[in-house]
Amino acid sequence: MTGNNLSSLSAQLLARKAGGLILVILAILMVCLISLMGVLLVWSYPGKPRPFMDKNGQPLSGSISEKIYVDINGVKQGMIIKGKDRTRPVLLYLHGGMPDYFLTEKYPTGLEDYFTVCWWEQRGSGISYNAAMPSQTATLGQLVSDTLEVTNYLRHRFGKEKIYLMGHSGGTFIGIQAAARAPELYYAYIGVAQMSNQLKSEKLAYDFMLRQFKENGNTKMVRKLEAAPVTMTNGVPDPYLAIRDQAMHSLGVGTLHDMRSVIGGIFLESLQSREYTFSEKFNMWRAKISSGVSILWNTVMATDLAKQVPKLDIPVYFFDGVYDYTCNYTLAREYFGKLKAPVKGFYTFRKSAHSPIFEEPEKVQRILREDVLIGGSSLADLK
Numbered sequence: 001m002t003g004n005n006l007s008s009l010s011a012q013l014l015a016r017k018a019g020g021l022i023l024v025i026l027a028i029l030m031v032c033l034i035s036l037m038g039v040l041l042v043w044s045y046p047g048k049p050r051p052f053m054d055k056n057g058q059p060l061s062g063s064i065s066e067k068i069y070v071d072i073n074g075v076k077q078g079m080i081i082k083g084k085d086r087t088r089p090v091l092l093y094l095h096g097g098m099p100d101y102f103l104t105e106k107y108p109t110g111l112e113d114y115f116t117v118c119w120w121e122q123r124g125s126g127i128s129y130n131a132a133m134p135s136q137t138a139t140l141g142q143l144v145s146d147t148l149e150v151t152n153y154l155r156h157r158f159g160k161e162k163i164y165l166m167g168h169s170g171g172t173f174i175g176i177q178a179a180a181r182a183p184e185l186y187y188a189y190i191g192v193a194q195m196s197n198q199l200k201s202e203k204l205a206y207d208f209m210l211r212q213f214k215e216n217g218n219t220k221m222v223r224k225l226e227a228a229p230v231t232m233t234n235g236v237p238d239p240y241l242a243i244r245d246q247a248m249h250s251l252g253v254g255t256l257h258d259m260r261s262v263i264g265g266i267f268l269e270s271l272q273s274r275e276y277t278f279s280e281k282f283n284m285w286r287a288k289i290s291s292g293v294s295i296l297w298n299t300v301m302a303t304d305l306a307k308q309v310p311k312l313d314i315p316v317y318f319f320d321g322v323y324d325y326t327c328n329y330t331l332a333r334e335y336f337g338k339l340k341a342p343v344k345g346f347y348t349f350r351k352s353a354h355s356p357i358f359e360e361p362e363k364v365q366r367i368l369r370e371d372v373l374i375g376g377s378s379l380a381d382l383k
Helices: 003-043 101-105 140-158 170-181 198-215 219-226 238-250 262-272 278-291 297-301 329-338 361-370
Strands: 064-072 075-083 090-094 116-120 163-168 186-192 316-321 344-349
Touching (some): 140 163
Parallel strands (some): 163 186
16 A cells, blocks of 8 residues: 555544544534523523412412513513512512513512512513514603503502602613602602712722722723723713623622622523523513613713702602612712702612612611601611
8 A cells, every 4th residue: 555545544534533523522512502401491480470379388368470561652561560468559660771570589679578569671671672673762751651651550450549669770760750750650769779970970980990900900901991981071982881890790889799790690690580481581681782781871871860850749769889880879879969859768778789679688678668668768868
């Protein structure tokens, strides 16, 4: 056998081995993908809210636990309604950049002990996402109108003259303006991580994070931040937004003070929720990718709520965490000081960042029970 023949044979053998190795790798990848899909499907069962159970393991009499879709201003929108006693006061919860009901599985709020809670997922978000809906329909005016429409749906369904309105983060931007427009519909407004002047908040967050990363020697993050400065004149550049969540969470000033990763703390938690179907989880993240930080980001950045909403005609309560740089604590406190209302209460949460209802639920429950539900402010730090 000639040298050329030997070389040809060797090349054929190597090609066969390489081909076999590729097939093995593809098979392993296929098995991993099928296994992952299986896990996700298991995590998505039964795909509906858990009922409240009595001591005998039966559904609690008079309770409510449902996921429904309602036509709101011509668009089908989803909501999860939970309460241990459906005759109790109704609370409408407005989420921020994305729905966060799934976090209640790991961080129970206890809100359902005092209210029938509606976790509405706004148009363009979560289970209300519709790829065919033009994004330009999700304007501030439309979302405020939707809020009032959902409010009236809840009032009529549960036979209430008024309900309570709670906004969180970006939901406070919508909620406080809805409360100002139709105060007759609400007993009180509760702002959790209340927005004020978000451009200024982003500037303060940028300065804080740059200073912290310099102090702890994170040169990689320092370079990224210095390459994308936030200023009051030029605003918030896209490269900053690309690293914003990662930077905030690594320093404990993001969603929760003890949450260090968006992937582990939010993304994986959403996938593990058994109260959403697989397709609903998929749409939740399609919506988030589509909307970015907030579906109203440009409007939010151009608004100073202290000027836009200087007064409310109903009791108003702010719940703010001292570690919050997503919606700056100090700015929320300053806004509260300027805001005029018949009853006011500002509550400082010293173990919290952006989400006191998940981080310090017992304190939230006490404030709701002893102040909000009776229209007082005896526990407040500022009035």
